[in-house]
Amino acid sequence: MKIGIPWDRLEVLPLNHKIRIAGIDVTCLDANHCPGSILILFEPPNGKPVLHTGDFRYCEKMASMLHECHIHTLILDTTYCNPQYDFPKKEAVIQFVIEAIQAEAFNSKTLFLIGSYTIGKERLFLEVARVLRKKVYITGTKLRVLECLEFPKEDMQWFTINEQESHIHVVPMWTVASFKRLKHISNQYADRFSLIVAFSPSGWTFSKGKKKSPGRRWQQGTVIRYEVPYSEHCSFTELKEFVKLFSPERIIPSVNNDGSDSVNAMVSLLLS
Template sequence: MATQHASLKRLRPPLSGFIVDGFNFCEADVRHYLLTHAHSDHTCGLHASFDLGTVYCSSVTARVLRATIGLPEKRITTIDVGQSIEVEGVQITALDAGHCPGSLMFLLEHLATGHTALHTGDMRASQDVREAVCAALLRRGLLRLCHRCNHSPSPTTSAIAATAAATAAAETTDAAASPSPLAVDVLYLDTTYSSPRWRFPPQPDALRCLAAVTAAELRREPRTLFVVGSYQVGKEKAIAAVARAAGGRALLSERRALSLKLCGLWDAELHTVDAADPQVRVHVMPLSAGVEAHEAMGALLQRHGERYAAVVTFRPTGWAYSKSDEAGLPKPWVEGAGSTRMYGVPYSEHSSWEELQAYTDTAHGVIQWERSLVVIASLQP
């Protein structure tokens, strides 16, 4: 969950008029609260009667806040990916964080001093996300390319910078023709998996793994019910991958269905709230692990014994990564004489170690972070 320390929530001067994901740490002299996304460990402390300032978030997050927390619309200012607003002499640009629906990174520029900070919130720094960040920095004159420095670029970061330069050139010729030195003074970074051991695959590979396991389990037992662990917002791609591979629909609670609709991701071909729907092949439930998951699967079999002969649960999370699974499909934890099976699949909505390296590369990458790079842990395991 997100680290709950006041020192990590309020930005450093001269941006100290802003608090990010820190509603448990409101201060009397702060009226501007940036919210990166709608996960409960980032909204904790935010309630319907909040009146200490303005909450800045994406349109998707705003819809979730209004529907689930009851936060009044007058307390919210929306800013979506690619948009910029000026708040008391600070330019705020929203960037895609690649984490969950509506998730944002915030690039802040103090216009009077030139001081700049980038707050990633929770982030999956895929190549697309990194390219978008490069393009935004180029547009703002905050990026220099590798030919200005003495380091050899890695192939991956070279390709990203080239793509970003081309994107920025199409929009602002001057920025591409004469890029300025990068001037991000402070980086607030999602460090959930900041260890070399976490080398889990890109999301598309993990989704293909989910589909392959689903197909294999159906060959083993055609009357298999699949369970996908999920949050109230997030893991939507994993749910869809399993439902498609199973050839049916995913059953969701009314609350989970509402969040999909608020995020604009409801698909009547893939989702239902009708437990009697004959096309239900997948149940969506909160993420769980261990004995509790097998007990829940056993209870499902008891309730639906005539319909299903086996239950397979997926835990789509980066914590499920194991180097031993790289050679093939992950191995299940089997109970109940094979009738209940649980797979951990390293589908993550946070960055892998390699992605974090590519995002913050200071030694050999195309991007050179100038001045002082301060990496502040946004998350803890």
């Protein structure tokens, strides 16, 4: 829809169902990343299966989906392959955001902003809406994307394209990245809201020297900004768990792979 590829040029593959392509068995599995993301298991005739994770966030369900498979080669999402990135589970961060909104809502003229990508972070703002039982404002463009993702009707009821109907707005991630941009938004809404509370959900907000916290709060005047380590990629600990679970004979890092030195360093960390 976004880039105009005709539907008749696409072959939509089922999840959890083995299909054969050019003599190789291929199985697509949910990657627990953004909607539509998949792990791909290739099982060639030579008996050496290859698992390509793509971007993913390890969860226990994956262990049961792959429990009978011996992985020979693992092509692994190594976005956070560094011990400093040991952020909390998604559920803990979602709970932190919900409680932060409840704590900041003492001022009825507060606008809450939640950062999002074109696709990604849906579970965060959907859980906020469900638990608080408040509609979330999205743009018409965002609504068309969400409609493509085929969420159930009971989820879609929490979204509105009427800006006046909600004080919780989903916005592009770049708009919550700095106080400068947030102050510009604050000026735009000065007649309706006296306080802006923004959430920047990304694993990059978590780094060395910080305790394993589900979020940090910063304030400048009438703008409050929360950095919350809500990641749709594995933490370092989860990467190690995943590797230990399958003990592949070969690991190929798919992120930050700058040659043999970086590969060897990441593989050593994963096996340490």
